[in-house]
Amino acid sequence: MTVELVDTAERTLPTGTFAALYAQVQDFYAHQMRILDAHDAERWALTFTEDAVLELPTLPEPVRALDGLARYVRAGADRQRRAGGRLDHWVGMLDVRPQPDGTLHTRCSALVYVTPGGESPKGLRVCVMEDVLVRTGDEWRTAHRRVTRDDLA
Amino acid sequence: MTVELVDTAERTLPTGTFAALYAQVQDFYAHQMRILDAHDAERWALTFTEDAVLELPTLPEPVRALDGLARYVRAGADRQRRAGGRLDHWVGMLDVRPQPDGTLHTRCSALVYVTPGGESPKGLRVCVMEDVLVRTGDEWRTAHRRVTRDDLA
Amino acid sequence: MTVELVDTAERTLPTGTFAALYAQVQDFYAHQMRILDAHDAERWALTFTEDAVLELPTLPEPVRALDGLARYVRAGADRQRRAGGRLDHWVGMLDVRPQPDGTLHTRCSALVYVTPGGESPKGLRVCVMEDVLVRTGDEWRTAHRRVTRDDLA
Numbered sequence A, B, C: 001m002t003v004e005l006v007d008t009a010e011r012t013l014p015t016g017t018f019a020a021l022y023a024q025v026q027d028f029y030a031h032q033m034r035i036l037d038a039h040d041a042e043r044w045a046l047t048f049t050e051d052a053v054l055e056l057p058t059l060p061e062p063v064r065a066l067d068g069l070a071r072y073v074r075a076g077a078d079r080q081r082r083a084g085g086r087l088d089h090w091v092g093m094l095d096v097r098p099q100p101d102g103t104l105h106t107r108c109s110a111l112v113y114v115t116p117g118g119e120s121p122k123g124l125r126v127c128v129m130e131d132v133l134v135r136t137g138d139e140w141r142t143a144h145r146r147v148t149r150d151d152l153a
Helices: A017-037 A041-045 A065-083 B017-037 B041-045 B065-083 C017-037 C041-045 C065-083
Strands: A048-055 A085-098 A104-116 A122-136 A139-148 B048-055 B085-098 B104-116 B122-136 B139-149 C048-055 C085-098 C104-116 C122-136 C139-149
Touching: A017 A041, A017 A085, A017 A104, A017 A139, A017 B017, A017 C017, A017 C085, A041 A065, A065 A085, A065 A104, A085 B017, A085 B085, A085 C085, A085 C104, A104 B085, A104 C122, A122 B104, B017 B041, B017 B085, B017 B104, B017 B139, B017 C017, B041 B065, B065 B085, B065 B104, B085 C017, B085 C085, B104 C085, B122 C104, C017 C041, C017 C085, C017 C104, C017 C139, C041 C065, C065 C085, C065 C104
Parallel strands: A048 A139, B048 B139, C048 C139
Antiparallel strands: A085 A104, A104 A122, A122 A139, B085 B104, B104 B122, B122 B139, C085 C104, C104 C122, C122 C139
16 A cells, blocks of 8 residues: 655655654754753754854844854843743744755744743743754754744834 | 554554654644734635535534635634734644545644733633644645634533 | 655664654644543553553652552542643643664653633643653553653752
């Protein structure tokens, strides 16, 4: 019995390839966001390409390269102190668009919530995160990230 | 090395088929819900079959066909104005059951949250969404949807 | 056209295997958590191995075997009455690590939320859930589960 499946997102992909990419990207974000929430700037940087660019709604212009990433992680730790508790990310609503050049264009929602000591978690904001992911060796890395917030539009 | 996998949900499927379907359905819902949240009735209708039926907890009887879908989208825009901010959906807890006739029976949870201007997101309700999905050409479409809410039971 | 994919999580897996496992685990948790939220101790027990061990932040020591599971489910029903409404789980941020012995080490976030009658859902806590899953016949089951809560650390 042969089952011929055509992916809805990218019609020229062989059967099963879209599923492989989709699972890899879900796992990648679960991993990358845990590193961010742990404020581990060094491991966080390894999940980006060396020339990666970040566009963040709270910064006036795009941030380049690994210095910017370290600053981004430190800023997160500062925000956490101000918020009065642990900040965490929850990623979902993922859309993956494989590109002809082998990169992936992804779009997802990222909920940021705070858990003040001993209290219930409280949602702070939901961002839309749009990435360009590239394969470096055996791993996906973020080459470009654009984060937008509807409430700041 | 050969790995023989049998899917837990449907034992007669070839290895990898369940994963392909599961990824396609996740991507489909991320796409369909973004269109709903943007109140784009025309593109929203394209994600349903022409004779699709909706059963909604807020309507006394099932809604048929594309006129009903447009009304559903307009009602969503009205609810959004009353809620005082942007309404969004977040889908998760997905279960996919492939059927012998090639359709998919899916069940998932859908969180509806509102983001009033400048404030934090607030969860309004969680619905259970049960769909019958059919393949039309290269794409999945919703042929039947039943939405239930525990708090109205 | 041949596409050669290497999974980021486990480099020795054949192409597509990681996706198959990742989809199976997502579906497993959607299924297992619905059973928990329905307080169905009998079906809940079937999702664990006979000698499964649970480590829970609210219990002084690990709980063994099916008696403990039934107690866990009953305690959940009690907590629900105290919380004043239906308790539900929402699982996400899943990381799956296939092991050489065929088991899976998984890590995910589990949001517990309550829906008081007629009101909006409210997040109570987010736990980190770390499982060892083993295949029994055609199905995955939990052989070991460790649940931790940051707010109790």
